[in-house]
Amino acid sequence: MKKRLLLAACLLPAFGFAQKIDSSYNNWYYEGRMDLYNQLNNQPADILFLGNSITERGEWAELLPGRKIANRGIGGDNTFGVLARLDGVIKQQPGRIFLLIGINDIGRSAPTEVILSNYRQIVAKLTAGLPRTKLIIQSVLPMNDGKLAYDYLKGKAAKVKALNEGIVLIAKEFKLTYLNLHELFADEKGELKAEYTKDGIHLEPAAYVDWVNWLKKRKQL
Secondary structure (H helix, E strand, O other), X not given: OOOOOOEEEEEEOOOOEXXXXXXXXXXXXXXXXXXXXXXXXXXXXXXXXXXXXXXXOOOHHHHOOOOOEEEEEOOOOOHHHHHHOHHHHHHHOOOEEEEEOOHHHHHOOOOHHHHHHHHHHHHHHHHHHOOOOEEEEEOOOOOOOOOOOOHHHOOOHHHHHHHHHHHHHHHXXXXXXXXXXXXXXEOOOOOEOHHHOOOOOOOOHHHHHHHHHHHHHOOOO
């Protein structure tokens, strides 16, 4: 797969110029994960987790013993990268998919409407290609600014809120289950709970245990 950088233009009437959007995704790490996943996509899966590093870091197979689990997270991935790799997901014919994506688009300052356009295309392709699969939409997680190790992500809480509001509408449009993960992961200020993270965005391993238990209580697993 060739490395590429897609440059999209978004008209910003208030400023009267077009903004170039960094939509790149196909780096060495993405390619390595895809080399692996392409060899595994013939294996059927009961449950497939689709997203970026937050998904990839989950030990889902150990947390859900006895289930056929496919972890399709790729660290650093964005909505452009997920959209580009859906054929493999569809090929695997999972019984249900948990989708969580968007924070890396925000980190690159992609406009919310561009992220949501990609998100809607992801959902449309998955629902068309997997009509018997239950697609579960999960909200983008909150971050903890006080612990954030990445300056480019600080002060993005409003962007996360706006993106999640748009994702809710897409879930309603396609009549899909939407899970607000902030109910579990956010503190009283709306930030990612300090005990769940060391760097303000990624989750501690123990947080995944709470995540799975939360999903089970909501009868999604």
